[in-house]
Amino acid sequence: MVDASGLRVVIVGAGPRGTSVLERLLARYASSPDERHHLEIHLVDPYPAGPGHVWRTDQSRLYLMNTPAFFPTVIPDQGLSVQTLRDASFDDWRRKQALFPDADLSAADVAELKQLNTEGFPSRALYGRYLRSTFTALVDGAPAGIQVRIHQTTAVRIRRGRPTAAARFVVELANGDELSADNVVLALGHLPARLNPAQQRLADGARKSGLRYWPPAVPNDVDWGEVPGGEPVLVRGMGLNFFDVVGQLTEGRGGRFDPNEEPGDRAVSSGGEALNYVPSGREPLILAASRRGAPYRAKSALATYYPQSVSLRFFTxxxxxxxxxxxxxxxxxxxxxxxxxxxxxxxxxxxxxxxxxxxxxxxxxxxxxxxxxxxxxxxxxxxxxxxxxxxxxxxxxxxxxxxxxxxxxxxxTFATHEEFDAAVETYLQADARACLAxxxxxxxxxxxxxxxxxxxxxxxxxxxxxxxxxxxxxxxxxxxxxxxxxxSGPPALRMEQLAALSRAGVVRFVGPDPVFGIDPADGTFTVVSPWVKAEPLRARNMIEALAPANQVLMNRSQLLEGLLTDGLARPRIMIAADGEPVVTSGLEVTAPPYRSVGASGRGIEGLYVLGLQLSSTQWGIAIAAESKAQYRSGYRTLQDSDQIAEDILAPMVSAIP
Structure with a gap:
């Protein structure tokens, strides 16, 4: 039985989702103040609170968001019954900081703020500054009666409290501490994952042949300086991580993009040919491969997230x-x-x-x-x-x-690699022109x-x-x-840059439906496309330009594996068209507020799930909450946090006379 005179909440994960739960707890507590009831909130994360893992403030400025400045927020601005204690989307924060920057902003932060407009694409580091600033302001402005504690370590296990204990759970931390909790919120975000069978075969073969293989990873977790320059490197995947990898291996090594000048010193403005790449000489030869053979299409330069000139008529x-x-x-x-x-x-x-x-x-x-x-x-x-x-x-x-x-x-079908490279360059130029239009x-x-x-x-x-x-x-x-x-593609700038890299011979393209292998005869990775009638391309280095798989049964998280083993969580199973059960990517949860469903098939009171591990209950949940959202789904993650906070605080509210 939870003691309503005081609640102890542990939020595992202090990135944007954990910050959102904190904000909702503070706002709801403030809306029903009663000095006799104490709320103790613990946030556990090995990374800095606010930015968390992905949005760390010390990462390269070359890592850009794929949404413009006007889009993201961690603070709700509609759709919730209890108003926030702090009102600032990223764009609101950006405008203020551009005029009156906080003392703790770096010189790079200030420089970026000066040139960033509402339609520009911020660096992830700058968005991390917003998250950190917001988190700090929330904690500093917490209502009386609330204690917030931050534990910059890893939660390694959650176990049930003893039947005679006052709290439902005990959260074990990597530093040896234990936290008693009435409620635990799992806001775990991106977790390390095991390789799939195809990736594991390449990793094993690379070890045997003395090759270098970089598995899927959050880009900022990788030391890109270990990738050798001056020789080929295979890069599998041409989604968002691809552009992060390419940026680190080109601009990140001292290369630069210069405006392409027409005769008379006029800059070329036509899409796809506006830039020239000047190599540093330390770049590898990037051999880019993906199933579709081409990168994600880029985002147009628009004043709004959804175009203003068209709208949904039939699919409303x-x-x-x-x-x-x-x-x-x-x-x-x-x-x-x-x-x-x-x-x-x-x-x-x-x-x-x-x-x-x-x-x-x-x-x-x-x-x-x-x-x-x-x-x-x-x-x-x-x-x-x-x-x-x-x-x-x-x-x-x-x-x-x-x-x-x-x-x-x-x-x-393409007769040579050069023919396919030319086709991709044409595609890149056309997409860049479309973005400009x-x-x-x-x-x-x-x-x-x-x-x-x-x-x-x-x-x-x-x-x-x-x-x-x-x-x-x-x-x-x-x-x-x-x-x-x-x-879901990158800013249009990335199309211009990739076209320039192709013209400079720094990036080449493999072809659709690539097949990867290792040739034991010469000890190299090989890749061939059935649509490019040429010899396989070879390299001694290979990078998986992918994020770790968001699959709960493929995770390498001691915490999540323990929850599954201890029966406090289980994956969701769906029935496919052939009648066979399929284990899906996310955890099984109850109806909102999302409680983890245990091995018994019942929801676990006081154990909540938020974020990526809801991937079998919600779709497209990785994207940030949208400021001034046009559709309800734009603020759904904030709504989820609000429902969890409401449920956590229900014993307090009901106890108020």
Missing amino acids: EETVAALAVGGLQPGFDQDLWPLLHRDALWAYYRTLVRAEPSSVDRADFLSVLDDILSRPGRGIGWADDVDALVAACVPVSRRLNLLGLARPFAQR GEDDPVKMAIGVLNAGRAVIKILVADGGITGESWLGGLRGWFESFIEGLA
Whole structure:
């Protein structure tokens, strides 16, 4: 039985999620003050409180966020009944600090603040400064009756308290201390993970052959100086971590990007050719490989997160909610995707007609397209009718192949590596030009609508909103990688830089669907693409440009493994389309507030889960909370923290006369 005269809470993880729980506990406590009730909050994290692991303030300025300054916040600004004690998104903080910087900001922080605007992309180090500043202000301004203690160490085990003990749990720390707790919040964030079988084979083979293999990692955890210069290095993965790796091996070694000057000393402004790379001579030859053969598409330069010129018409929150009337669970492929597909088509062709009217050979094209897309019900045959209309009115080069956007080289064969390099460079230049065009680019507007649709999907699929087979086969099976490659990319600057690196011969591209191996005859890693008819590329070094797998059963966390072993947690299991059970990536939890479900199948009172380990209950949870969010999913993580805080403090509130 929890003693309502005083509560002890341990938050394991003091990064953004842990900071959010702290903020909600303070705000809710302050809204129902009673000096007889004491709240003791302990935060446990080996990394500095606020930034946590990923957002450390001492990391390279080359590591950029993939959201602009106006986007992220750790402080709620809507959707919650209890107001915050501190009001500042990152952009609010940035504006203030640009004018009146805090004394503890570094010279690099101040320099970045001077040049960063609301639409620019901050470094992760600067966002870490915001998180640290916010955390410090919260602790310093904590209401009377609350004690906050920070333990900069690792939690290694959580065990149940003895039946006669006053507290439910005991949290064991790596430094030997033990914390008694009535409630524990798991805000664990990114955890180390075991390698998958393919990665393990490469790692084992590398050891036997004397090769260097860098497994998936948080980029700032790696000493990139150990990668030798002047020789090839294979880099697998061309998502966000890829750009971090490339930056450290180029600019991070003294190379620089200069503006490309036209005759007459005028800077080239056309996308994809605006920069020249001047090598330092210490770079390796980067051999870049990924399944799609190309990097994520970059983000356009927009004043808002979702484009202002297009919007969701068919895949709205209201339409989606109607699908679930009567407790029915819609399917992703058959119910959700067709609606979102229509929105993408409408956004693309509406923008095409506005920006390039000569590309459409029919005056009433949009009217006819609207009639087809707006057919009531499922509109059987609508896709065929759209195809027929487009075939009659739009040249092949301007037609939208939506699924093909994520696989730009699908079914194309290349005779040499040089031919494929040239194709990728053309792709990079086209994407950079599209970013510059912003709301006048049809492809970027179609992607913008898909990104907005992603926000609606997050609302629908949370907490069992779709069937398990749809989650596994549709949402996670194909749509997740599809939308990430289109809408989760880096700033447009990265396309310009990568194109310059390609022209300079510092980066080369392997080709789609690469196959990696180790040749024991000459002791090298090898990689070959079935679509590039050339000899395998070879290197003695290989980097996995990936984050550690977010899979609870692949983790290498002593704490999480202990929770699973002790029966205080278990992974969520879903049933696939073939009727077979599938162990999913996240923990099984109760309905909000998310309590861990133990081996018995019952929720564990007082043990809460927040963040990445909810990946089988919510979708797309890695992204930060959104300031002034347009969709409810934009502040869902803050709402989760609020519900946990409300539940923790319920004994106190109910005890107030």
